[in-house]
Amino acid sequence: MKHQNECKQCGTCCEKGGPALHTQDLPLIEKGLLSFDNLITIRKGELAHDPVSSSVASVKNELIKIRGIKDSWTCIFYDKTRKGCTIYDHRPHACKTLKCWDTDDILGLAGKNLLSRLDIVxxxxxxxxxxxxxxxxxxxxxxxxxxxxxxxxxxxxxxxxxxxxxxxxxxxxxxxxxxxxxxxxxxxxxxxxxxxxxxxxxxxxxxxxxxxxxxxxxxx
Ligand code: SF4
Ligand code: SF4
Structure with a gap:
């Protein structure tokens, strides 16, 4: 089997859930490209999947994520029919960093420079x-x-x-x-x-x- 070395645009990562936002994403909010309506807060203490330990753990620091479609976690900016991101040119930093075939960069980002509500409001x-x-x-x-x-x-x-x-x-x-x-x-x-x-x-x-x-x- 050929070793994967580029994005196949399968959309699995977008269907698993929108990204957490980092300080690099603050301009997206300040310019109005992302609004409060697009976000959801995962508060300190909530249980969430921790990508580093690959287990469910209490969130140590609040996270702001792009919210999901209806009751799912599928990112609201994911277009299932076209299998594409509707905000591709201004997608968040974590989406730009994610390479599912080589997770070093995204794991290096986990838990660092996270935005919280007080950075945004x-x-x-x-x-x-x-x-x-x-x-x-x-x-x-x-x-x-x-x-x-x-x-x-x-x-x-x-x-x-x-x-x-x-x-x-x-x-x-x-x-x-x-x-x-x-x-x-x-x-x-x-x-x-x-x-x-x-x-x-x-x-x-x-x-x-x-x-x-x-x-x-x-x-x-
Ligand atoms: S990064 Fe990986 S999971 Fe995400 S769309 Fe590309 S190939 Fe699919
Ligand atoms: S913002 Fe775009 S690239 Fe990022 S998870 Fe949502 S649909 Fe996928």
């Missing part, structure tokens, strides 16, 4: 104060420990997480109304709501008139 933007407050009030809990210790009978923990989930949602709803945020803007400004982070751990959510009810079904 500048001083003077009222959302900056709000996201700092939200992060202080609702930091991502220790999902690894929860995942290790939770069982159906952990009623106290489930109730506590349910209370925080509802407060987190109430905070978001207030900000959405005040700043007229779209869902994607909300996911960039505040990251994903707690109940969504708990779902892959086996938590279930039911909407009721008094807020969401959290349950636990099984470990995935």
């Amino acid at each position: 500048k001083e003077g933007n009222p959302l900056r104060k709000r996201l700092i407050e939200h992060e202080a009030l609702f930091p991502c809990p220790d999902l690894k420990t929860i995942s290790r210790t939770i069982t159906r009978s952990s009623k106290k923990t489930i109730k506590k997480l349910e209370r925080i989930s509802n407060k987190d949602l109430a905070y978001r709803i207030r900000a959405i109304e005040e700043f007229k945020l779209s869902v994607s803007q909300e996911l960039f400004i505040f990251g994903r709501p707690l109940f969504q982070l708990l779902a892959p751990l086996g938590f279930t959510t039911r909407e009721t008139s008094s807020g969401i009810k959290l349950g636990f079904s099984h470990k995935h």
